[in-house]
Amino acid sequence: MTLGLTGGIATGKSTVSNMLRVRGAAIVDADRVAREVVEPGTEGSREVRKRFGDGVFHVDGKLDRKALREVIFRDPDAREDLNRILHPLIVRRMEEEVRRARKTDAERPVVLDVPLLIEENLLWMVDTVVLVYIPEPLQLKRLMEREGITTEEARRMIRAQMPIDEKKKFADVLIDNSGTLTETERQVDALWQTMVSKNGSGRL
Numbered sequence: 041m042t043l044g045l046t047g048g049i050a051t052g053k054s055t056v057s058n059m060l061r062v063r064g065a066a067i068v069d070a071d072r073v074a075r076e077v078v079e080p081g082t083e084g085s086r087e088v089r090k091r092f093g094d095g096v097f098h099v100d101g102k103l104d105r106k107a108l109r110e111v112i113f114r115d116p117d118a119r120e121d122l123n124r125i126l127h128p129l130i131v132r133r134m135e136e137e138v139r140r141a142r143k144t145d146a147e148r149p150v151v152l153d154v155p156l157l158i159e160e161n162l163l164w165m166v167d168t169v170v171l172v173y174i175p176e177p178l179q180l181k182r183l184m185e186r187e188g189i190t191t192e193e194a195r196r197m198i199r200a201q202m203p204i205d206e207k208k209k210f211a212d213v214l215i216d217n218s219g220t221l222t223e224t225e226r227q228v229d230a231l232w233q234t235m236v237s238k239n240g241s242g243r244l
């Protein structure tokens with residue numbers, strides 16, 4: 041089965057995806073793929089430079105992630121342009137990775153960790169949607185603490201995505217990550233049991 045793991049920024053997708061990895065899932069991480077498609081010399085890198093200029097690159101040709109981030113979380117048009125350039129490249133590579141994982145072991149659950157799974161209409165890629173949920177005030181707090189940024193900066197990043205409470209209606213399974221990591225582990229255990237017992241295709 042292919043599980044779509046989503047949430048909002050800093051709600052705990054990486055935390056939960058690591059827990060699923062430890063249990064044996066194959067993980068396809070959209071944030072990692074997004075970094076690969078802009079490596080120096082790639083089509084993604086060329087297109088980003090064409091649209092955003094040399095100012096969002098370091099002298100060695102690597103993307104200056106901080107600089108680009110400043111632009112896209114302030115300017116919705118810029119964000120749309122970046123999405124238009126990168127998302128087809130990201131989706132194509134994720135599809136290849138899913139195919140490869142299936143070929144290696146058809147029974148092994150595959151987890152697609154994609155922050156924008158719902159916003160970008162990628163639900164067709166997965167059998168089941170798992171939402172890593174925390175209430176928005178806690179999301180704001182964890183984001184500010186992790187990034188060392190102000191409330192205003194964190195709000196801007198959260199506003200670039202569909203509000204976490206709205207995402208609930210697209211979810212088949214909810215993991216509440218507002219408690220301790222042990223409490224989250226317990227929910228992941230229950231999810232994993234269902235995944236392996238249904239190990240063919242099928243929805244949860």
Ligand SMILES: CC(C)(COP(=O)(O)OP(=O)(O)OC[C@H]1O[C@@H](n2cnc3c(N)ncnc32)[C@H](O)[C@@H]1O)[C@@H](O)C(=O)NCCC(=O)NCCS
Pocket residue numbers: 048049050070071074104105106108109112119122123126130154155156200201
């Ligand atoms: C702007 C970039 C360079 C900032 O890099 P940085 O290392 O600081 O952050 P990172 O990649 O780890 O992303 C952190 C989080 O930001 C959020 N985010 C990233 N891109 C976007 C976007 N286009 N729209 C809304 N939220 C986004 C996601 O929740 C993501 O998990 C980078 O996020 C990027 O290339 N974004 C565009 C690609 C994309 O849409 N990625 C999301 C997965 S499809």
Ligand SMILES: Nc1ncnc2c1ncn2[C@@H]1O[C@H](COP(=O)(O)OP(=O)(O)OP(=O)(O)O)[C@@H](O)[C@H]1O
Pocket residue numbers: 047048049050051052053054055056071155182183186217218219220221224
């Ligand atoms: N149950 C928890 N209790 C306390 N802190 C937590 C918990 N789960 C995650 N965190 C912390 O919250 C922050 C966000 O978690 P994580 O990085 O897993 O989120 P994410 O959804 O993957 O973020 P992004 O969208 O930026 O990729 C991290 O600093 C993490 O250590």
